[in-house]
Every structure is written in C-alpha cells, then in structure tokens.
Amino acid sequence: MATNYDDIADEYLQTKVNPIKKYSEEFTFFQVLGDVAQQAVLDLACGDGYYTRAVRRQGAAPVVGIDLSAEMIRQAEAVEAAEPLGIEYRVGDVANLGVIGAFDVVTAVYLLQYAATESELQGMVDAIYANLKPGGRVVMVTGQPNLTEAHLAAQMHYGVTIKPQGSLADGVCIDTTILVPEGAVTFTNHHWTKAAYAHVFQQAGFQPLVWYPMQISAEGLAQYPAEYWRPYQQYPAIAVVSAAR
Numbered sequence: 001m002a003t004n005y006d007d008i009a010d011e012y013l014q015t016k017v018n019p020i021k022k023y024s025e026e027f028t029f030f031q032v033l034g035d036v037a038q039q040a041v042l043d044l045a046c047g048d049g050y051y052t053r054a055v056r057r058q059g060a061a062p063v064v065g066i067d068l069s070a071e072m073i074r075q076a077e078a079v080e081a082a083e084p085l086g087i088e089y090r091v092g093d094v095a096n097l098g099v100i101g102a103f104d105v106v107t108a109v110y111l112l113q114y115a116a117t118e119s120e121l122q123g124m125v126d127a128i129y130a131n132l133k134p135g136g137r138v139v140m141v142t143g144q145p146n147l148t149e150a151h152l153a154a155q156m157h158y159g160v161t162i163k164p165q166g167s168l169a170d171g172v173c174i175d176t177t178i179l180v181p182e183g184a185v186t187f188t189n190h191h192w193t194k195a196a197y198a199h200v201f202q203q204a205g206f207q208p209l210v211w212y213p214m215q216i217s218a219e220g221l222a223q224y225p226a227e228y229w230r231p232y233q234q235y236p237a238i239a240v241v242s243a244a245r
C-alpha cells in the first residue's frame, strides 16, 4: 500500500535538505526541464508546491499543481496565500484526472512510483498525455528502474535506507526511510522497470522515453569532497526521464 502523505506531510518537507535532493535531484530536473518561461505547466504530485513555485518563479504561466493529499495541498495553498504567485492548486488523483487543460509541459516529481498496478500506472500516463498539447513534453523524477543491491547499499552513505518487500519485479512495494533533522521519515511506493515504463508510455501515444544521467551541481561538488559523491554517482536511487507527446 502506498503511503498517504496526509500522515507525513511535515516530516516529508524536511527531506528537502538532503544533499542528494538539493544538489542532484533538483539540479538534474531543472537541467532537463530547461526554459519554461511563458509556458503552461501542470505539476502532478505537486506536494507542498516546492517545484510548482520554482517553475512559476522561472516565468511559467499558468501553473497548476495537483496532489492526492489534501494536507499537502493545504500546505501549498498556505504558502500561496502568504506569498501569492498565482498558482492554482487542486486535490486530485492523477490516475483519474481526466482533462483539465492543454499544457505545454507536465512535471511529475515522484508520481509514477505511487502507482500500485500497471493499470494505475497506465491511468497516470494517459492523464499526462491527455493534458499535454501536441508537441508538449513531460519531465519526471522517479525511482531507479535498474535498482540492484549495489544501489541499496550506496544510499546508506546518505542517510537513506531502501528496502524492497520482495524481488525487484514490476509493482513490488519499496519502503524508503530518509533521515531528517527531526528524526526520520518512511514512505512506501512501488518499483517499475524501464520495460514497464516504456510499455505504458508507448500505449499512451508518447514518443520514446529519454532517460538522463543524474548530475551534481557545482555547488554540491564544492560543498562535499569527491569521495562523498562516488557511491551516488555509480548507483543513484533515482532517475530523471522525459517524453514528448
């Protein structure tokens, strides 16, 4: 069963200070995303709006954020009320989203691995396709599709424990625990292989998926010595992937 973020919203927000998120996840995601100025962006699984605000600040408009968790959306709306950027947030399940607009870009940072079954995964990917303009693109961060024991061991260097609940077949549950300033946060999602992703994106009508190597920002390389990054560079537990409609 995937985690309900209503229960861990506050703890999850503390994971943003993890060096991997700060210096690699975010950096690689924005490198791949590129210029979104004047583009209509739909941010799926937007959480508290961390990436939603970032794309809006880069000039994207209009910007809409969707998340399953009412508590995550409440937090996103609280930030919007305090510092209005003109972002619209809605509670919703991406697997049953339907068409809410025609966007130039869809972003989805940690959405797909919350699909528990291939039909749910297909529902999410169909919704992404349906909400993109022809020629639009989706940029996603997801779990490492080639996960091995070496990837699991490497994450221990960064305060992250990843425990698959069975052999690494499509749909298997994965428990992840991340150390945060006030303790630890654990959430459960699902493993999907590159073959499964390729199949559902092709079925939806997308151009072939493009997988990108994880990068580390110059700031991250300056903050931590080369040996700190080595296990992660060899065995990243996350991946950035995009596709064009």
Ligand SMILES: C[S@@+](CC[C@H](N)C(=O)[O-])C[C@H]1O[C@@H](n2cnc3c(N)ncnc32)[C@H](O)[C@@H]1O
Pocket (backbone or CB within 6 Å): 004, 005, 006, 044, 045, 046, 047, 048, 049, 050, 051, 066, 067, 068, 069, 072, 092, 093, 094, 095, 108, 109, 110, 111, 114
């Ligand atoms: C790891 S958080 C990522 C939040 C945000 N993208 C970020 O990086 O800060 C995963 C989010 O996915 C949301 N989520 C899970 N399944 C979803 C679904 N079917 N539809 C919409 N959101 C979903 C959760 O509620 C949670 O907020």
